[in-house]
Amino acid sequence: GLTEWAVRTAPSQIIIYNREGNKAMEVGGNNTYFGPGPTNTYHMDIYKEERRKPITKDNENVAKVCDYLKNIDFVMDLGTPRDVTPILSDVYAFKAMVNNTKKPIVHWGFDMDQYNDIVEIAAAVAGGLEELQKRPFLALYSESSPPLVHSAEAINKAIFAAKKRLPIIYTPCVISGATSPATLAGTIAQGLAESLPGVIVSQLIKEGSPIIIGGVYGIMDMKTTIYSYGSPEFQALQAGVAEVAHYMKMPVFGTAGCTDSHILDAQAAAESAMSILMAASSGANIVHDVGYTAAGATGSLFQLVMGDEIIGMVRRIINGFKVDEYTLAVDEVVKAKPGGEHITSMHTYKNFKDETWFPNFMDRWRYSEWKTMKGAKSMGDKIKEKTREIVENYEAPHLSEKVLKDIDSILQKAEEREAKKYEKTHKKKK
Template identity: 30%
Template sequence: MQFYRFFTDDQVKRIHEASLELLENVGILVHNAQARAIYGQAGCKVDTESGIVKFPAQVVEKARQSFVPTYTFLGQDPAFDKVLPQDGPVVVTGSSAPNIIDPKTGEERRATSIDIANIAYLINELPGFDVFSISTLAEDAPAGQFSLSRFYPALKNCKKPVRSNTPNIKDLEQVLELGALIAGSEEAYLERPFINHHYCPMVSPLTMDINSTDAVIYLVEKGLPVYGTVVPNAGLTSPMSLTGTVTLGNAEFLALSTLIQSIRPGAPMIYAVLSTVADMRTGNYAPGAIETGILQMAHTEMANYYHVPSGGYIGLTNSHVNDAQSGYETGMNTTAALLAGGSLFNMGGLLGSLMAFDFGKAVTDSEIAMNLKQIQRGMEFSEENLCLDLIAKVGPGGSYMSEKHTVKNMRKTAVLPKIANRDMRGRWESEGRTDYQTRAMREADRILSKENPARFSAELDRKIRSHFPNLVAGDAKWYL
């Protein structure tokens, strides 16, 4: 597949060189002492007083030599495993919103562990999604179980790869204990680690935090799957220049990559971003703006230069309802990223600049995802697919509707959406003049009203609940 490009080869190389200049001359403010030590051992210049780490170009280039071209998401069920980029587009839910649009009242409220269980079940059943990145927080989490109250209902109700993060090492260790219980032993889990971890240790501009960096180091040392996202915001935390923002974000990616490869050469990574441009009329965050898609396209060019998988939070919306704005922001930005060669899309289910999950939006995004996957498939060129014999047989003025070829190929040639309406107006009116959100919520209701086939066995659930007293119930419980 040919990819769309903004830059020539020389321009891509110049952005890389400019990123190296930033790392060598300006450096990264690294708050994490362990990371500073790792950088120092790798040959970086560490100022222990200021915390600034400067990167000689040869240190970054050495790290680049151990980049690998693939990244694998494992699920509890191996049938759902996905390898980037060849299985792309790999479609992931948006994650960690504090709120949810209540499916009964339509009002925004704090999300709970029951919501996570319902979302996990829905994502397990929606064909467009490949990975469940835990969509919300859990307001009802017992003390000391903040992360368990998210990962447990997610893993209990979804066999696809599950991904999220933790606020500290204690929570991370609890989540890994949960993984070992599900796998049957710590050894079995380490052999097939089906919990996928993601953090944002880089804080633009050019800063590395403490807790997320701790988690990345911990997981890389153990050989467990983890990757990071860089999030420059033009006008606020990066220059009000698309190319300048790409350059700064690329420097941050290289800094994080150097840390990871210095710990474990050959550790799989994703060049993941959420680069945005602030709406400077208000200073508001604008992840749904078309510039998010343009920036993702440019970062993808850099990822292709480094031969690593690419993607990130793309296809988000600023809209507070699942409406035309939500649809065009998600559709345009994800299509742009796909055509540039992106293979990971955190696009599903969130409204209001990542603040709230909506069930109808998730169903909508699954349908958008199916269309993206169809674009990726493209056309298969072959003599057989030219259909010359069939065209000659039907001849001028004939019909292909009754041909066996049509029946054989109708389901694989075209996407047949379940929610989008293709009926004539009269039929649409006779069936209640429903809008897309109404039909999407009906589909969510249809799925979530059934028994969940992905749920843990009773025996496994008893074992987990015995190990973690006071754990949330973690059961999908639909409201409608």
């Protein structure tokens, strides 16, 4: 049938590059890449430690922090800026990100005009649309509207991406017990059914068009009515979706590094760790929402930086260890003899750095050293200090003045277009 044909023709692996045209992510198989999420209503101020409305400076800082963190692989905006023309906030957020990171960007758009603006900016950065198509550093994003509704806007975005030969993530955000069945299996079945029309449309436009399925699958907490980002069911659903996508041989979009907690605390750490471990274990490919707090309402750089530490820890677990004649080190065991030691062994010196993961924020000092030498700081204290240090001191890899002028020209045209549309609508109302 049509659906089976579309799934077969869609690519099982998609290569996404960085801003400089170097291969950055091989999206497919069990390769897992982590990054923040988009469109949060609030942003956690890193100095006042209170939530507020996001601004474009926050998008710049998110990109800068992502560029610095070695376990964060791609960038999303972590908040819709409120200090610009509202209908163009998606475009301004993209400019803020692309000017502050070399890493790949996953981004959304309000409508087709904004999609065009964003791709035009990306093409200006890449050196033209053809160069962007050859080495895309941008993956577009579109969502259905559960249950089982696909707006013209959502489908048009899938068509647009296929025509532009750019990767797109086409997913639902399903809420078990609210917009999907209360059973987890039913939620996965409905959610995947909602991804497939995007696959069909993209392949009808052009066979082999790069498209990624998956999404955000969770439950509604029946006590508070929030969409829970920290529930065990949330983790199980993400793993289930990844499993089915692997069976279909399609790249999958996942979710992790998020929490229902409002602050950087034990709950935030526990929920983040569980979801990151589950995402990596299940082989989800592009895993977003690292840095989400308050059930997705608030974007937090503290949560993002903590997520980087947890991702590093989880990757060490997932990578496992090599077993061969050298690593079994039988000769070393014999050499040390009963009652001996391996601390002074050259074998230890050569191998301990490769075999052992070292944390940046988790504490391993003895109590007396932690108290007297390390200032008795908690993990949270250290994360907050490091976050502020990155924002204040890290030199982001900015674009050239020429490219920035081209981007500003695109934004100016977009402002003029939206002003005309507003004026036309306003006159009709009068």
